[in-house]
Amino acid sequence: MAREESQIKFNRRKFLAGVAIAGAAGAAAPPAARAATTALTPGTTPRPSALRPSAAVAANETATPPAMAKSEGVPASDFMVDVIKSLDIKYMPCNPADSFRGLHESLINYGGNKSPEFLTCTHEEAAVAMAHGYFKIAGKPLMVCVHGTVGLQHAAMAIYNAWCDRVPVIVVGGNDLDASKRAPGVPTFHSAQDISSLVRDFTKWDDQPVSLPHFAQSFVRAYKLAMTPPHEPVMIALDAALQESTTLDRAKLTIPRYVPTSPPQGDGNAVREAARLLANAERPVIVVDKCARTENGVKLLVELAEALQAPVIDQKGRMNFPNTHYLSQNARGRALLGQADVILGLELSDYWGTVNGWIDNGDDDGSGLQESHVKPNAKLISISSILLNTKANYQDFQRFQVVDVEMAADAEATLPALIEAVKQALPANQRAAVEARGGGLKKAWSETRDRTRQAASYAWDASPISTARMAMEVYAQIKDLDWSSVGGDRQFSAWPTRLWPMDKHYHHIGGPGGYGVGYGLPAAVGAALANRDAGRFSVSFQPDGDLMYSPGALWTAARHKIPLLTVMHNNRGYHQETMHVQRMSNRRNRVAYLGKDLGPLGTRIENPDIDYAKLASALGVYSAGPITEPNELAPALKKAVQAVKAGEPALVDVVTQPR
Amino acid sequence: MRLFHACAIALTVLAPGAALAASAEHGKAMFILHGCWQCHGTQGQGSIATSGGKRLAPNPLPWEAFSGFVRSTNRAMPPYSEKILSDGDLADIYAYLQSIPKPPDVNGITLLK
Numbered sequence: 001m002a003r004e005e006s007q008i009k010f011n012r013r014k015f016l017a018g019v020a021i022a023g024a025a026g027a028a029a030p031p032a033a034r035a036a037t038t039a040l041t042p043g044t045t046p047r048p049s050a051l052r053p054s055a056a057v058a059a060n061e062t063a064t065p066p067a068m069a070k071s072e073g074v075p076a077s078d079f080m081v082d083v084i085k086s087l088d089i090k091y092m093p094c095n096p097a098d099s100f101r102g103l104h105e106s107l108i109n110y111g112g113n114k115s116p117e118f119l120t121c122t123h124e125e126a127a128v129a130m131a132h133g134y135f136k137i138a139g140k141p142l143m144v145c146v147h148g149t150v151g152l153q154h155a156a157m158a159i160y161n162a163w164c165d166r167v168p169v170i171v172v173g174g175n176d177l178d179a180s181k182r183a184p185g186v187p188t189f190h191s192a193q194d195i196s197s198l199v200r201d202f203t204k205w206d207d208q209p210v211s212l213p214h215f216a217q218s219f220v221r222a223y224k225l226a227m228t229p230p231h232e233p234v235m236i237a238l239d240a241a242l243q244e245s246t247t248l249d250r251a252k253l254t255i256p257r258y259v260p261t262s263p264p265q266g267d268g269n270a271v272r273e274a275a276r277l278l279a280n281a282e283r284p285v286i287v288v289d290k291c292a293r294t295e296n297g298v299k300l301l302v303e304l305a306e307a308l309q310a311p312v313i314d315q316k317g318r319m320n321f322p323n324t325h326y327l328s329q330n331a332r333g334r335a336l337l338g339q340a341d342v343i344l345g346l347e348l349s350d351y352w353g354t355v356n357g358w359i360d361n362g363d364d365d366g367s368g369l370q371e372s373h374v375k376p377n378a379k380l381i382s383i384s385s386i387l388l389n390t391k392a393n394y395q396d397f398q399r400f401q402v403v404d405v406e407m408a409a410d411a412e413a414t415l416p417a418l419i420e421a422v423k424q425a426l427p428a429n430q431r432a433a434v435e436a437r438g439g440g441l442k443k444a445w446s447e448t449r450d451r452t453r454q455a456a457s458y459a460w461d462a463s464p465i466s467t468a469r470m471a472m473e474v475y476a477q478i479k480d481l482d483w484s485s486v487g488g489d490r491q492f493s494a495w496p497t498r499l500w501p502m503d504k505h506y507h508h509i510g511g512p513g514g515y516g517v518g519y520g521l522p523a524a525v526g527a528a529l530a531n532r533d534a535g536r537f538s539v540s541f542q543p544d545g546d547l548m549y550s551p552g553a554l555w556t557a558a559r560h561k562i563p564l565l566t567v568m569h570n571n572r573g574y575h576q577e578t579m580h581v582q583r584m585s586n587r588r589n590r591v592a593y594l595g596k597d598l599g600p601l602g603t604r605i606e607n608p609d610i611d612y613a614k615l616a617s618a619l620g621v622y623s624a625g626p627i628t629e630p631n632e633l634a635p636a637l638k639k640a641v642q643a644v645k646a647g648e649p650a651l652v653d654v655v656t657q658p659r
Numbered sequence: 660m661r662l663f664h665a666c667a668i669a670l671t672v673l674a675p676g677a678a679l680a681a682s683a684e685h686g687k688a689m690f691i692l693h694g695c696w697q698c699h700g701t702q703g704q705g706s707i708a709t710s711g712g713k714r715l716a717p718n719p720l721p722w723e724a725f726s727g728f729v730r731s732t733n734r735a736m737p738p739y740s741e742k743i744l745s746d747g748d749l750a751d752i753y754a755y756l757q758s759i760p761k762p763p764d765v766n767g768i769t770l771l772k
Contacts, residue, residue: 359734455712457765458704472770493707579708582694586737592694658697659706
């Protein structure tokens with residue numbers, strides 16, 4: 001929308017009032033009114049279709065009230081702030097940009113920098129990842145403003161991660177639409193016809209409001225859609241001219257009330273059929289990925305698993321199931337799936353990959369070996385909301401898997417009905433068998449635990465430090481606190497989720513979703529922000545490669561006093577790629593070229609080594625390291641924990657084994 | 660890590676395959692050069708990248724099984740042909756793995772209780 005046109009549009013009431021008053025006073029009409037009059041056929045007297053109101057009535061109805069006589073209207077973006085505040089969005093991680101300067105100014109000066117509070121970020125990717133991490137602890141979305149072009153380009157990868165991870169983020173992109181009015185040069189480089197097209201493939205919905213009522217509806221709708229499972233990011237393209245316009249209509253503008261949409265529940269017949277299969281199964285297995293959205297989700301899953309005495313294989317996209325429970329059987333997943341007669345998959349990102357194996361060994365003309373992991377007659381059940389929101393281009397929907405009973409529904413919302421149906425469907429003569437199943441699983445659980453402890457003891461005293469040692473040294477320092485692990489652990493043999501007792505819904509937050517690198521640090525900072533408000537201690541293991549995408553998030557944590565213990569899993573490389581290039585070299589019978597590095601050229605972050613402790617302290621963060629000797633860990637961690645308890649971020653650089 | 664750099668430098672002196680019969684030290688350098696450490700860890704302790712944490716040390720598989728596996732495995736581990744890893748170097752790797760001491764008793768490690 002053109003800057004001036006919008007001005008005219010939003011001043012229309014004032015203009016009309018002006019006509020009435022001016023007419024009543026017999027003064028000259030403004031030029032636009034004159035033009036309208038002269039457009040009538042010359043010589044004819046216009047005949048009103050109704051009696052004109054008296055001057056007094058007209059003035060009462062349309063003129064500016066005396067109290068507002070001197071007001072020049074309200075900045076349109078103040079109203080936008082009112083809309084945003086109606087949704088109680090607590091923070092706005094953000095890198096400033098002029099295409100949303102109108103809204104920025106309103107947020108801090110009119111909105112008092114509260115709900116949302118502006119959190120200065122050094123990169124848009126970090127801002128979106130912070131919102132991503134925040135949601136996974138707080139269960140509430142944040143908004144992020146970005147430059148609609150260059151800022152959105154920076155943000156895009158993080159939006160994709162949120163999309164794959166089913167996390168709502170409200171992205172607002174500033175843009176100046178009127179090509180004839182916007183400033184030439186840089187602001188025009190930073191404008192586009194349709195900024196949202198860049199992320200339309202991986203946002204649930206987007207809009208480009210052209211008026212303030214439209215903005216109010218769009219923003220509330222965006223929030224509502226983002227928060228309806230499957231949760232996803234949404235995008236609002238916000239015209240700079242609209243933000244910077246003035247409205248005299250504030251009193252008449254309304255904000256639609258936000259009413260949460262109830263999550264989709266599985267169809268009754270399908271739920272009963274699933275329950276019948278599960279209740280009559282000899283070896284049912286439950287596999288979960290992004291199942292528990294809330295604390296209650298964890299409880300419900302425990303209830304279902306106990307009713308069936310079925311092992312649970314947790315793919316850990318969320319904190320779904322307590323690893324302290326004997327039905328938690330991740331380590332035996334492959335064997336259990338191989339024996340299963342009924343498999344229930346709850347919000348799996350990749351059902352095919354759950355029941356099939358793929359081995360990267362170059363078989364089948366290089367595409368790898370594929371094999372089924374389950375019995376051919378095993379019955380597969382799926383409850384997943386993602387079926388309700390699939391797009392075509394990006395392949396996050398994964399390979400196609402035939403499933404016997406498939407519900408396009410939110411698993412957590414369907415669990416109460418499923419539990420009830422399972423309890424009813426369990427045949428009386430099956431109860432003893434069900435109990436016996438549980439007995440076997442208790443034994444297997446404690447054997448697995450012993451094996452895991454044993455596995456952790458290998459290379460216990462090694463330098464570079466073993467990842468198991470690192471994980472357990474950290475645990476020793478935080479175990480008496482109300483802790484929350486806000487980073488992933490797949491990259492270092494998943495020691496925390498295997499060895500730390502996790503039974504609270506905030507004990508871990510799952511992974512990045514799309515595995516786009518650069519998520520780890522800012523998502524941890526976002527999750528730590530939510531934990532700060534809940535009075536919890538946050539800890540994250542931070543891969544070195546990931547840190548270097550947006551190390552500036554450390555500064556954001558220092559600037560906004562977000563307490564977070566960052567422990568570097570510093571293997572000095574993009575280690576996944578190190579292994580990939582090794583694999584390709586072997587396949588082609590060539591010795592991998594290392595140059596002066598320890599791994600195939602191009603995959604290592606060494607020569608020179610990066611000093612992460614110095615980097616952190618340069619960004620205002622308490623730091624220690626690099627630590628290469630395991631017995632130096634405890635004292636360094638102890639001090640860092642003190643710093644975090646005092647309310648600051650801290651970083652300990654640990655030089656580690658690769659995985 | 661410095662230790663491993665030292666090994667990597669030693670490689671330039673010891674041409675790969677130079678027959679130093681069953682030298683654990685040379686074996687360690689080869690373990691690094693050929694990337695075994697990437698998946699197995701520098702002490703062969705295993706990791707998430709070795710199918711459920713398969714370990715190479717202490718007590719590696721008997722030599723025949725060990726070398727047979729490295730040469731001809733066709734699953735999650737990329738096999739190493741003689742063209743890229745000589746028998747001599749593989750024997751040295753084996754010697755290195757044999758030289759790795761047992762870890763401390765897990766029940767004696769307070770942090771793992």
